Amino acid sequence: MKKTKMMKKNYEFRYVLSKGDYYTGKYIEAFIKKSNNKEKINFLGIAIGVKLAKAVKRNHIKRIIRENYQFYENFIKEGYYIVFLWKKKANIKDSTFQNIKEDMKTIFDKAKMIEENI
RNA sequence: AGAGUAAAUUGAAUAGUCGCUGGUAAAUCUCCGAAAGGAAUUACGAGAGGAAAGUCCGGGCUUCAUAGAGCAAAGAUGCUAGAUAACGUCUAGUGAGGGUAACCUUAAGGAAAGUGCAACAGAAAAUAACCGCCUUUGAGAAAUCAAAGGUAAGGGUGAAAAGGCGAAGUAAGAGCUCACCGCCAUUAUGGUGACAUAAUGGGUCAGUGUAAACCCCAUCUGAAGCAACACCUAAAUAGAAGAUUAAGCCUGCUCGGCGCCUUCUAACUUGCGUGGCUUGAGAUAUAUAGUAAUAUAUAUCCUAGAUAAAUGACUAUUUUAAAAGACAGAACCCGGCUUACAGAUUUACUCUGUUU
RNA sequence: GUGCUUAUAGCUCAGCAGGAUAGAGCAGUCGCCUCCUAAGCGACCGAUGGGGGUUCGAGUCCCUCUAGGCACA
Numbered sequence: 001m002k003k004t005k006m007m008k009k010n011y012e013f014r015y016v017l018s019k020g021d022y023y024t025g026k027y028i029e030a031f032i033k034k035s036n037n038k039e040k041i042n043f044l045g046i047a048i049g050v051k052l053a054k055a056v057k058r059n060h061i062k063r064i065i066r067e068n069y070q071f072y073e074n075f076i077k078e079g080y081y082i083v084f085l086w087k088k089k090a091n092i093k094d095s096t097f098q099n100i101k102e103d104m105k106t107i108f109d110k111a112k113m114i115e116e117n118i
Numbered sequence: 119a120g121a122g123u124a125a126a127u128u129g130a131a132u133a134g135u136c137g138c139u140g141g142u143a144a145a146u147c148u149c150c151g152a153a154a155g156g157a158a159u160u161a162c163g164a165g166a167g168g169a170a171a172g173u174c175c176g177g178g179c180u181u182c183a184u185a186g187a188g189c190a191a192a193g194a195u196g197c198u199a200g201a202u203a204a205c206g207u208c209u210a211g212u213g214a215g216g217g218u219a220a221c222c223u224u225a226a227g228g229a230a231a232g233u234g235c236a237a238c239a240g241a242a243a244a245u246a247a248c249c250g251c252c253u254u255u256g257a258g259a260a261a262u263c264a265a266a267g268g269u270a271a272g273g274g275u276g277a278a279a280a281g282g283c284g285a286a287g288u289a290a291g292a293g294c295u296c297a298c299c300g301c302c303a304u305u306a307u308g309g310u311g312a313c314a315u316a317a318u319g320g321g322u323c324a325g326u327g328u329a330a331a332c333c334c335c336a337u338c339u340g341a342a343g344c345a346a347c348a349c350c351u352a353a354a355u356a357g358a359a360g361a362u363u364a365a366g367c368c369u370g371c372u373c374g375g376c377g378c379c380u381u382c383u384a385a386c387u388u389g390c391g392u393g394g395c396u397u398g399a400g401a402u403a404u405a406u407a408g409u410a411a412u413a414u415a416u417a418u419c420c421u422a423g424a425u426a427a428a429u430g431a432c433u434a435u436u437u438u439a440a441a442a443g444a445c446a447g448a449a450c451c452c453g454g455c456u457u458a459c460a461g462a463u464u465u466a467c468u469c470u471g472u473u474u
Numbered sequence: 475g476u477g478c479u480u481a482u483a484g485c486u487c488a489g490c491a492g493g494a495u496a497g498a499g500c501a502g503u504c505g506c507c508u509c510c511u512a513a514g515c516g517a518c519c520g521a522u523g524g525g526g527g528u529u530c531g532a533g534u535c536c537c538u539c540u541a542g543g544c545a546c547a
Binding site: 063 | 447
């Protein structure tokens with residue numbers, strides 16, 4: 001992921017979750033905020049609630065989301081903070097690659113993140 | 119064929135594409151950072167479990183304490199012999215209990231060193247008292263009452279009642295006596311031992327249960343933990359020394375003090391990074407010793423090391439009734455214990471039924 | 475990761491050194507009182523986290539599992 005940096009700090013997450021715009025899909029939801037930096041880089045954060053599943057399952061979902069994001073990375077606009085969350089009401093067992101791929105497509109469509117050139 | 123007991127194994131495989139983590143090598147001197155340091159490119163080969171879990175025991179390792187040893191306190195363990203670095207673990211046995219059996223369970227020292235407790239019920243919960251039974255004497259017309267003595271059978275409650283059952287015996291009774299069973303002691307034999315078997319003797323067989331109640335005896339234990347600990351960088355703090363005045367405060371001025379600047383030292387905290395970190399009571403195979411746990415020897419092998427935390431995604435094929443669907447994810451490392459677990463396989467053995 | 479600690483009615487707590495029908499307050503239900511409600515009075519309802527063991531007997535003692543809580547950067 002050459003164009004993207006991972007977010008790690010708590011204050012970064014709080015900034016995006018409070019100021020960002022909210023989009024939702026069937027299984028995942030996203031907060032997106034345009035950044036002030038002029039760098040052509042996106043900041044990605046993924047968070048999954050502690051009570052939903054144990055650490056291994058959570059990491060698995062994180063990996064799947066990151067992998068899907070990698071697929072869309074070249075098609076979306078640059079200079080944004082993006083945070084993905086797992087919906088609390090969704091069943092953990094539905095966390096397959098295909099489901100999340102479709103969800104992410106709908107979210108990026110709603111947010112009009114996909115560049116029109118491609 | 120059915121039901122069951124014990125022990126052991128397994129916990130999908132192969133190929134391709136794209137990624138993740140760290141390792142080795144090469145090259146570039148490119149990027150990030152205040153610095154320590156980190157990142158990026160290419161190639162090669164590596165990358166979760168039988169329980170990695172619970173954190174219930176034991177050890178290594180590190181720091182602190184300690185001249186050395188002992189006692190006390192506190193805690194743990196508790197049949198015997200062996201194994202082990204050690205253990206509360208394991209192996210083989212003994213006793214007790216359970217099961218038709220294969221087999222299973224067992225914190226199993228001491229109650230006569232002492233203290234406590236045993237609710238309710240019951241005469242009484244450990245000293246043997248009370249009621250009762252019997253004999254004699256006295257009173258009375260009699261029923262009965264009183265006194266003295268002999269007894270422990272009975273007193274039906276309780277989880278538990280002073281060895282059990284029967285006979286003989288007696289005024290009434292009693293291990294008072296006898297047979298059998300149990301109990302205790304001594305001796306002999308077998309066994310390394312726990313213990314077993316046999317014989318002899320004992321009626322002072324007169325001391326119930328509880329120690330996962332206090333306790334006694336024997337054995338063991340210094341304390342804390344990798345968020346330990348060691349090092350590096352920066353900032354702030356304290357102390358010492360130097361330099362003295364460019365700004366500021368106590369105060370209007372002087373002196374003085376604080377502070378500011380530089381250097382050194384110290385311990386703690388915050389943040390960053392590195393080490394600790396994986397070659398070890400190591401794994402596999404074979405042989406020897408031993409019933410076994412295990413030990414010894416030889417050969418071969420090197421097999422995760424993360425830190426917002428790596429094992430994934432997709433495609434194809436194979437095995438399969440069906441294709442990953444059980445429990446579950448390393449965090450310093452080992453030896454155990456305990457608990458969870460879909461499906462599949464192997465070996466040995468027991469009982470029941472049917473047929474020959 | 476490491477070290478501790480707790481679990482008793484719907485809620486907050488008692489329960490001594492094993493011997494109870496497990497107690498109190500609030501809450502709930504019914505009744506009395508009142509013109510009605512509140513307050514008050516009376517009655518009722520309802521619990522030892524799960525599983526083993528020791529013991530005649532376990533809420534209490536021991537083991538084990540489960541679920542919470544706390545501390546340490």
